[in-house]
Amino acid sequence: MDQIKHNYVQVDGLKLHFAEIGSESSPVVLFFHGFPEISYTWRHQMIAVAKAGYRAIAPDYRGYGLSDIPAEPEKTSFADLVADTATILASLAISKVFVIGKDFGGMVGYIFALFFPEKLAGIITLGIPYMPPEALQQLQTLPEGFYMRRWLEPGRAEADFGRFDAKTVVRKIYILFSNSEVPIAGENQEILDLVEPSAPLPSWFTEEDLETYGASYAKSGFLTALQVPYRSLLERIAPPNHDPNAPIVVAPSLFITGEQDFFFNFPGMEEYLENGIKQFLPNLEIIYIPEASHFLPEQFPAKTNQLLLDFLKRNNY
Numbered sequence: 001m002d003q004i005k006h007n008y009v010q011v012d013g014l015k016l017h018f019a020e021i022g023s024e025s026s027p028v029v030l031f032f033h034g035f036p037e038i039s040y041t042w043r044h045q046m047i048a049v050a051k052a053g054y055r056a057i058a059p060d061y062r063g064y065g066l067s068d069i070p071a072e073p074e075k076t077s078f079a080d081l082v083a084d085t086a087t088i089l090a091s092l093a094i095s096k097v098f099v100i101g102k103d104f105g106g107m108v109g110y111i112f113a114l115f116f117p118e119k120l121a122g123i124i125t126l127g128i129p130y131m132p133p134e135a136l137q138q139l140q141t142l143p144e145g146f147y148m149r150r151w152l153e154p155g156r157a158e159a160d161f162g163r164f165d166a167k168t169v170v171r172k173i174y175i176l177f178s179n180s181e182v183p184i185a186g187e188n189q190e191i192l193d194l195v196e197p198s199a200p201l202p203s204w205f206t207e208e209d210l211e212t213y214g215a216s217y218a219k220s221g222f223l224t225a226l227q228v229p230y231r232s233l234l235e236r237i238a239p240p241n242h243d244p245n246a247p248i249v250v251a252p253s254l255f256i257t258g259e260q261d262f263f264f265n266f267p268g269m270e271e272y273l274e275n276g277i278k279q280f281l282p283n284l285e286i287i288y289i290p291e292a293s294h295f296l297p298e299q300f301p302a303k304t305n306q307l308l309l310d311f312l313k314r315n316n317y
Helices: 039-051 078-091 105-115 133-141 147-152 156-161 166-177 207-220 223-227 269-275 301-314
Strands: 005-011 014-021 028-032 055-059 097-102 120-126 253-258 284-289
Touching (some): 005 078, 014 039, 014 078, 028 039, 028 105, 039 097, 039 207, 039 301, 055 078, 078 105, 097 105, 105 120, 120 301, 133 147, 147 156, 156 223, 166 207, 207 223, 253 301, 284 301
Parallel strands (some): 028 055, 028 097
């Protein structure tokens, strides 16, 4: 981890952090984290791709990790995260990248690809595939206790999370999201109560990892994270000249999912991956990992690294 450098860029009066490793002359791999993750999530992958001859860059979004918190977190949007990314790349004079996104980081990656197709060498997402706005809206049909619906409701998650310190919140979410069941609370139950206090951490997630995440969210809080992705989920963003019937990405693309990932078990997801997604991503490859959960990069770092490197080498620019 000492090999990874930490740099900052000013955007809209905010000091935004990005982790970096690798030669400045090497092809660039841009890593987008999800929630409850931060740039630290990509520690194994960043070192692996740098050793393979790439330059790895992993930003903390505004309001996450070591980046500054916006003055009004509730007004943060996916568009802000994409614009921040473009500013970081411009400050580093980077014109082309591979994008790797985990969880909602894939959504950030696809929006980035829509606005900057000329910058995209290829895109990999893990855990969550590309989903059109219509599919995202269908998530609203899941029961009232579905975690995304609960966290969409202003004040509900704040009250739920506020009962615990940041480290405990992260601990509970990591345990919860490591299960294969879709998280749905009962009528008189909060989402974090789905995890018993005595439940153990996943075997691949160390106390040191938890300390790092806990310290990060103790600094940043969860307000920006609740806004993006959850309360911005139905935000529609596309370039003015985008044909809604055109593919989202024509560059090489890869989706990796664990068969034990709760998101893979969403109603209709298996059918969508088999028969629907290719209309949006005509050059998509899908890889299923039977034993993997939602946290593939941390649960199986060696396997993840090999899949990423295979894709990068096949599509090198």
